[in-house]
Structure formats: C-alpha cells, structure tokens
Amino acid sequence: xxxxxxxxxxxxxxxxxxxxxxxxxxxxxxxxxxxxxxxxxxxxxxxxxxxxxxxxxxxxxxxxxxxxxxxxxxxxxxxxxxxxxxxxxxxxxxxxxxxxxxxxxxxxxxxxxxxxxxxxxxxxxxxxxxxxxxxxxxxxxxxxxxxxxxxxxxxxxxxxxxxxxxxxxxxxxxxxxxxxxxxxxxxxxxxxxxxxxxxxxxxxxxxxxxxxxxxxxxxxxxxxxxxxxxxxxxxxxxxxxxxxxxxxxxxxxxxxxxxxxxxxxxxxxxxxxxxxxxxxxxxxxxxxxxxxxxxxxxxxxxxxxxxxxxxxxxxxxxxxxxxxxxxxxxxxxxxxxxxxxxxxxxxxxxxxxxxxxxxxxxxxxxxxxxxxxxxxxxxxxxxx
Numbered sequence: 379x380x381x382x383x384x385x386x387x388x389x390x391x392x393x394x395x396x397x398x399x400x401x402x403x404x405x406x407x408x409x410x411x412x413x414x415x416x417x418x419x420x421x422x423x424x425x426x427x428x429x430x431x432x433x434x435x436x437x438x439x440x441x442x443x444x445x446x447x448x449x450x451x452x453x454x455x456x457x458x459x460x461x462x463x464x465x466x467x468x469x470x471x472x473x474x475x476x477x478x479x480x481x482x483x484x485x486x487x488x489x490x491x492x493x494x495x496x497x498x499x500x501x502x503x504x505x506x507x508x509x510x511x512x513x514x515x516x517x518x519x520x521x522x523x524x525x526x527x528x529x530x531x532x533x534x535x536x537x538x539x540x541x542x543x544x545x546x547x548x549x550x551x552x553x554x555x556x557x558x559x560x561x562x563x564x565x566x567x568x569x570x571x572x573x574x575x576x577x578x579x580x581x582x583x584x585x586x587x588x589x590x591x592x593x594x595x596x597x598x599x600x601x602x603x604x605x606x607x608x609x610x611x612x613x614x615x616x617x618x619x620x621x622x623x624x625x626x627x628x629x630x631x632x633x634x635x636x637x638x639x640x641x642x643x644x645x646x647x648x649x650x651x652x653x654x655x656x657x658x659x660x661x662x663x664x665x666x667x668x669x670x671x672x673x674x675x676x677x678x679x680x681x682x683x684x685x686x687x688x689x690x691x692x693x694x695x696x697x698x699x700x701x702x703x704x705x706x707x708x709x710x711x712x713x714x715x716x717x718x719x720x721x722x723x724x725x726x727x728x729x730x731x732x733x734x735x736x737x738x739x740x741x742x743x744x745x746x747x748x749x750x751x752x753x754x755x756x757x758x759x760x761x762x
Contacts, residue, residue, distance in 0.1 A: 380427040380497055381407040385417040385443060386459065387435040391482070395430060402490055414438025418446050426451075427500045428493065432459045433467050433479075441471060448475045453503045455496040459484070519555055520703045521696030525688040529556065536683050537563035542635070544680045545658040547687030550736030553658040554618060556685055560656055561614040569613030572606050576627075577619035584627045586643045589634070595644025607640045607651050614654045620680070621661035621672060632676045655680065690731040690738060697727050700735060704742040713746055721755025729762060 382399060386392045389412070396408050409424065411417040415438050417431070429447065433440040444456055455477035460468040468479035477496045480489055519526060536543060537560050545553045554573065561571045579587050586595070590605030606615060617623075623631070634640050635655060639648050657680045666672035690697070701718060709715050718726070722745075731737055741762045749757040 379405045379407065380500075381409070381424060383409045383411065383417065383420060383424075383426045383429045383431075385411045385414065385429060385431040385435070385440065387412055387432060391432075391459075395484075398486065398489065399493070402493070414440065414443045417443050421447060421451060421454075426454050428496050429454060429456045430459060430493075431456055433464045433471065434461065441467065441474075444471055444474055444476055453500070455500055457492055457496055519552065519559065520700050521693060522699065523688075523693040523695045525693045526696060529685060529687060532683070532685050533559050533563065536560065536685075538565065540564075540654050541682045542654070542680050543656045543683045543685055544663075544677075545656065545685045545687060546663075547658075547660065548689050548734055549660050550734035551687040551689055552735050553660075553687050554616070556687055557614075557616045557618075557656045557658060561616075561654075564614070564654070566613045566654060570610050571614050571616065572610040573616045573618060574606050575618045577622040581624040581627070584623060585630060588627065589630065589640045590642035592642050592645035592647075595642070599644065602642075605640065605642060607634060607653055608649055610653045611651050612653075614656060617655060617657040619659060620657040621659035621663055621666060625671075625673065628673045628676050632673060632679060635676075635679045690734040694727060697738065698723065700738055701726065701742055704739050705746070708743060708746050714751070716746055716749065717752040718745075718758075719752045719754050722753045722758040725755050725758040726762060 380403075384392050384395050384399075386395065392410050392412070396410065399406050399408055409420060409426075411420055413435050417429075418438070421429075431440045431443055440458055444458070447454055447456060452475065456471070456475070458468050458471045458476050458479040459482060460479050461482050465481075468481075471479060477499065478492050480492060519530060533556065543557075543560060545556050547553050557573075558571065561567060574587065576584065586599075586603070586605065588605050588607055590603050590608055591599050593599055593601050617631070630640075634651070638652065639650055641648055663672055663677055663681075667674045667677060690700075701723070705716070705718075726738075726741070733740075744761045745753050745757060748761055
C-alpha cells in the first residue's frame, strides 16, 4: 500500500498519471501538488514511498523540490518528468540523487517499469533499516569509516541467505561480531547460535566436540553426548579460528557440509543436521593450502562469501567513536564517567593497535580504573 506524490503543474497530466497508477494498483494512495511550494509543504506532512516530479514548473521548479527532498527525506525515490528540451536537467537530477527520469509524453511500459523499480528500491531501503535496528546492541559494529561501512553492506546482502561465510581479519578486529550479526539478521535468528573456538580445543577432542560421541567411545565417554553441529541444528554454527583445525577434523567437517549429516565418534548412527556454518580465521588460508595445512576443498566450501574485517589501524577514524562506546559501557556498569583530554585522544589515535579493537577496549577500561578525570595524555602513554 504505497503512498505516491505527483508534482505536476498541468492538471491534465496530473490526472493521467493518477489514473495510470490506480489502474496499476488500486491500493496506492495518490496525493497531488500543482507546484513546488505545495509539494514541499505536503512532503513535511506525509511520508512517501515515491515522488513523480515535473522538472519545469512555475514558482519553484522540480530541481529545487528534489534538492529540498534529498536534504530532508533522502531515502524517498524521485522519478523526474522532463520535456525533450529538459534532458540535460534530467541527467543533472540523476546526479543529485533522483532515481530516474521519464520524458513527456511518457511511454506507459517504461513508466510502469520505472515505478516498480523505484518502489522495490524503497522497500529494500526500509528492510535494511529494519534489519539494522534488529541487531542486538551487544554486537553492534561501532564506527563510520568507509572500511567498516563496506563490511556492513556485505552483511546486509548476505545475512538473509544461507550462504556460507568465511570471515578473515587479524585477532581482536571483531570477527565474532560479524558472525553474530549474520546470525541475528537471518531467518535463523530465533534458533541457536553456537560458537566453537577451534584453536582452544585439543586436536584429539575436536571431533567429539563438533560431532558428539557415543557412550564408551573412549575412556572418559561415560554417556552419549551431542556435538556442536547437532546443538546448532536449525541455527548457526560459528567455527572460529578454523585455520587451526587438524586435517582429520577438516575432512569430517567437509563431509558434514557436503551431506548435512554427522556421525558421532564411536557410533555408526548418521544424524541429519540443518546448520548454517560461518567460519573465521586470522591466518592466510591460501598459504596454508599451499603448505598442505588446510584442505582446498574445504576452503571452497566455506568461502562462498568472504568478509574481510579491517584492522583498527586501517580504520583510525573510528577510534574516537569506539572510545565513546566503551566509555558508555563502563558507565553503564557503574563506573564514574570520565572524559579524555585532547592529548590523551591524540595519543590513542596515533598508537599502533596491533591488538585491534580488543586492545583498545582493554586500554579504555584500564584508563578508567587507573586514570584521573579528565584522563591525561601522560596517563594514556603510561597505561596504553
């Protein structure tokens, strides 16, 4: 039930456009404005899914209306209506942010196709906004850098699919946050999210951890135990630091991905599982494949989509925002609010963050505990 505004000074053309839209979809709500001043007033009163706007009008023309709308309602798609003599102006409108333009007299098929595409774009924008709001604040990606925005866009495109994702990036960069967002923005969000740190589990126990075991499978197996694949059934299994997994375990993970079936250690029972697998590593997997430490076929199974999380050194513009974010977390936990002096901020912004976001979080907490208020540049140098 889209709401559409027609801005056109010629009454006959306004009515033709209105009839075309109603014949296309009777659920449309159509409003009309005869000039730019009226259009701007109506835009203040209602939210629109689409605006059809003539370029040449008395009083205030369509270009001025477009500028006003882009400044105040930037996610509303505009289709500009131009005469043959207005094509240069129409192209300028596209550069300013208009979705498209149509020429007078409008070709019916092109008009309807352009309207459908514009409404689809509006729905996509609304869905992306809804998904961003849905993400648990604990797993929010803090920052406005171009590098981080690229990661966000990939997440928004991929999350709603069941595509396997390999997340790469240095330790402490936030790979687990990306995995959590992929899960929370998916249709599996109400189902389990199971995280397995492959580097923290001894190689002789990793298969039991992932696939479970039957009673008596080994000395300490005193009862049947479900593995993480089975516990994640219906949801998402996050295999962190998968580059540290043994080749034997890699072979079994590959089989599970190929067949969606697992076999617990010491059991002949085959168990079907419906799991989305997301993996992460700080290693150069291509080098590990060349050295025989990682299976190439498993890599290709896992890396349908690759998300590279930037290091903190590659997104220094976000350091101030991250400091504010971690400070607020500490205040929410009951600590006394503190501010950072310009000297402290300068030092922290210029540091070499080899431990990335995790290191910065620890430094902020340390400065809150040991530093004065405001936190000085000397304290930042001493405790960072």
